[in-house]
Amino acid sequence: xxxxxxxxxxxxxxxxxxxxxxxxxxxxxxxxxxxxxxxxxxxxxxxxxxxxxxxxxxxxxxxxxxxxxxxxxxxxxxxxxxxxxxxxxxxxxxxxxxxxxxxxxxxxxxxxxxxxxxxxxxxxxxxxxxxxxxxxxxxxxxxxxxxxxxxxxxxxxxxx
Amino acid sequence: xxxxxxxxxxxxxxxxxxxxxxxxxxxxxxxxxxxxxxxxxxxxxxxxxxxxxxxxxxxxxxxxxxxxxxxxxxxxxxxxxxxxxxxxxxxxxxxxxxxxxxxxxxxxxxxxxxxxxxxxxxxxxxxxxxxxxxxxxxxxxxxxxxxxxxxxxxxxxxxxxxxxxxxxxxxxxxxxxxxxxxxxxxxxxxxxxxxxxxxxxxxxxxxxxxxxxxxxxxxxxxxxxxxxxxxxxxxxxxxxxxxxxxxxxxxxxxxxxxxxxxxxxxxxxxxxxxxx
Numbered sequence: 370x371x372x373x374x375x376x377x378x379x380x381x382x383x384x385x386x387x388x389x390x391x392x393x394x395x396x397x398x399x400x401x402x403x404x405x406x407x408x409x410x411x412x413x414x415x416x417x418x419x420x421x422x423x424x425x426x427x428x429x430x431x432x433x434x435x436x437x438x439x440x441x442x443x444x445x446x447x448x449x450x451x452x453x454x455x456x457x458x459x460x461x462x463x464x465x466x467x468x469x470x471x472x473x474x475x476x477x478x479x480x481x482x483x484x485x486x487x488x489x490x491x492x493x494x495x496x497x498x499x500x501x502x503x504x505x506x507x508x509x510x511x512x513x514x515x516x517x518x519x520x521x522x523x524x525x526x527x528x529x
Numbered sequence: 530x531x532x533x534x535x536x537x538x539x540x541x542x543x544x545x546x547x548x549x550x551x552x553x554x555x556x557x558x559x560x561x562x563x564x565x566x567x568x569x570x571x572x573x574x575x576x577x578x579x580x581x582x583x584x585x586x587x588x589x590x591x592x593x594x595x596x597x598x599x600x601x602x603x604x605x606x607x608x609x610x611x612x613x614x615x616x617x618x619x620x621x622x623x624x625x626x627x628x629x630x631x632x633x634x635x636x637x638x639x640x641x642x643x644x645x646x647x648x649x650x651x652x653x654x655x656x657x658x659x660x661x662x663x664x665x666x667x668x669x670x671x672x673x674x675x676x677x678x679x680x681x682x683x684x685x686x687x688x689x690x691x692x693x694x695x696x697x698x699x700x701x702x703x704x705x706x707x708x709x710x711x712x713x714x715x716x717x718x719x720x721x722x723x724x725x726x727x728x729x730x731x732x733x734x735x736x737x738x739x740x741x742x743x744x745x746x747x748x749x750x751x752x753x754x755x756x757x758x759x760x761x762x763x764x765x766x767x768x769x770x771x772x773x774x775x776x777x778x779x780x781x782x783x784x785x786x787x788x789x790x791x792x793x794x795x796x797x798x799x800x801x802x803x804x805x
Contacts, residue, residue, distance in 0.1 A: 443597070443598070443599050443603070446599075446603070446677075447677070447706060447707055447708065449706075450676070450677060450706030450707075451705055451706035451707050452706075453706065454676060454703075454704045454705060454706045458703060461698070461700060462700065465700060488698070489697075489698035492697050492698045493695070493697050493698060496676075496697055499678055500602075500678060502606070503602035503603065503605065503606045503623075503678045504602075504605070504623065504626060505609075506609050506610070
């Protein structure tokens with residue numbers, strides 16, 4: 370009688386342990402799946418954002434020409450120059466904030482760092498262009514063509 | 530007889546028409562010739578100095594002055610293109626280059642003032658101007674720049690170069706592309722540091738929550754010169770331009786600069802008072 374009771378108790382304990390383990394196992398899989406999905410979608414979102422920022426950067430390169438080509442009068446010059454600087458600042462700050470995120474995947478981080486570097490290089494070139502425009506008799510078109518060869522930049526990006 | 534009289538009347542009318550036309554051409558030429566085209570740094574116009582001196586010049590000489598207030602870089606470009614007869618600008622290095630390239634007939638030092646470094650609070654441990662700029666860069670404190678190739682912007686570039694720092698592209702270095710007063714307002718809104726000419730500072734400081742952080746340094750000297758433009762392509766009114774420059778250097782011109790005040794303060798010191 371006692372042996373029977375003990376066997377029943379052991380069986381109950383055994384099935385109890387099995388049931389709890391199974392429950393924990395399923396729960397763990399669910400939580401891992403959720404975090405995987407959220408990681409995937411967050412990386413996807415970041416990748417999309419990075420691509421958008423790169424496109425915006427290309428547009429910013431083109432808008433630089435407006436300062437020279439349309440900014441003939443003092444008010445137009447100030448309007449286009451200040452608009453250009455504002456957009457550049459926004460772009461720079463957004464890229465920098467994204468880089469700071471520790472959850473970035475390696476390829477996204479690489480892209481962002483490259484973008485930040487390119488923004489800085491272009492900024493220096495564009496300032497040099499403006500300075501050259503004012504210190505020489507070169508026309509706005511000459512300078513704009515000389516300092517923003519968009520096709521070359523695009524080719525470089527595609528090749529990478 | 531009647532025919533002869535009619536002919537005489539016709540000839541008289543024709544002569545009168547020719548004479549009137551000639552007179553009007555001559556008159557309009559004289560008016561055009563008596564308008565001097567001047568391009569100037571914004572600080573000279575914004576402080577009100579031009580409105581203070583130009584009416585006196587016109588009153589004495591009969592020469593009208595049509596002026597455009599732009600950054601010194603843009604003013605020098607107008608000179609290169611032969612769009613103006615005379616320039617009143619700062620930015621000594623750019624002026625040197627301009628004269629060396631042969632775009633100026635004559636350059637005269639007219640007046641000076643000093644730039645000042647302003648900001649939200651004192652820079653602790655700053656000994657001189659260089660260390661102030663180094664502290665700003667090291668601690669990444671917001672610094673506002675006009676970024677428009679004006680005389681003030683060029684001076685600022687020289688100062689950054691002197692400490693071997695190129696701040697372009699740094700997050701703490703903010704370029705506005707605007708004039709001096711507007712850039713001062715932007716610096717005030719975000720409580721950043723900024724280099725400004727004393728004239729604009731005096732005229733706007735009451736509206737700002739900023740204070741002078743560094744001043745009275747020979748590195749901050751801001752000399753203004755008048756340049757008579759030389760152009761091979763455009764017709765420059767050299768005689769009128771020389772008259773204007775001579776007048777600025779005369780006792781009367783220098784007195785007017787010396788007595789000009791903005792809020793009871795002296796924004797410009799005339800050449801005759803000499804550099805310290």
